Amino acid sequence: MNIQITPLTEDTIPGFHHVLEEIVREQKYLPITEAPPLDTLRTQLLEQLRHHLQHFVAMVDGVVVGWIDIKPKLSLPYRHVGTLGMGVLPAWRNQGLGQALVQLALKAAAELGLNRIELQVFEDNAPAIAFYQKLGFEIEGKFRRHARVGEQYRDALGMARLLEIAH
Template identity: 30%
Template structure:
């Protein structure tokens, strides 16, 4: 599989929802519990923070988005956190285990450094061992666990807190 990694454009909204919505519906890998329309995703991309990083990976064989990663500023109410970003990673089910996230991380880290980020932080579902392993492989470290931090439907889910210094 030949992969193209690039920054997002508004025209990627359909491809992003095609990756994200099945993950949300599956209910196993994210605490997101509501799917997104293409118009909602377009608005999200249009309003994405200037200092944010939004990377997509495209399968060159069929030009479909198979994964994406984004970084948003940790907080906007103080400059004290300007060096910290919150990262999220999503890979379509049929593309997992094929090096997609590794390619995303390489590009995202580079762009994040250029935008002044020094540290990335993430919340990973406590029962999402595959995602946690992918982050740990990229140098993230576990810094704690927030017990019953999310409630998906009627089920409480722990969140594993991880960080990486760039």
């Protein structure tokens, strides 16, 4: 098994799209009910990459099995802040891949000058909350009725990690 984590490229967008579709189908982790069409997603991602989106994919034997992205906020008062999103296919969870993705993305974010990384996680996703806490993220607040998935409202927790500021 050959695991590789690389920056997202136009060639890996279809693999990322497949992973996104699989995780969305689980209806547990993401506040969306369907992935955008591949062409729409490709256009969005290529534009975001031009604005310094930090987006990496994890591949096993050349097949995308996970991703992480950190989207820098563009408004001047928040340019030091990035928002983290990630997903790993079920067969590859709890094997260290998520931790490797987060560590690489945080390093890339710090090199870009970001020093606050935020995320939102559903309040009932105890494994993810524990995972992020293990990596230094702290719970900062609760978003009640954050998302509506099907007929159910779901609360989320806001978490953040502060990165070292280079002097």
